[in-house]
Amino acid sequence: xxxxxxxxxxxxxKGKLKQKYADLTDDxxxxxEGKEDEMFGKIQQKIGKTKDEITKWYSxx
Numbered sequence: 001x002x003x004x005x006x007x008x009x010x011x012x013x014k015g016k017l018k019q020k021y022a023d024l025t026d027d028x029x030x031x032x033e034g035k036e037d038e039m040f041g042k043i044q045q046k047i048g049k050t051k052d053e054i055t056k057w058y059s060x061x
Contacts, residue, residue: 013058021047 014029028042040051049057 013061016061017043023047 010031014031017029018024023046024043028046029039031039040054043049043054044051047054
């Protein structure tokens with residue numbers, strides 16, 4: 001998943017993440033260009049998944 005894919009589909013991805021993982025807040029899912037790694041770090045801490053697991057989940061949508 002690259003930054004163009006993330007940026008283009010972010011609202012859809014964010015909604016699905018919030019449905020699946022209720023602990024995630026809008027602040028956790030704040031997308032800022034160039035700070036994707038920081039965002040993934042916050043998501044990883046909250047849901048206990050690796051970046052690869054999150055990427056795999058996204059690709060299966």
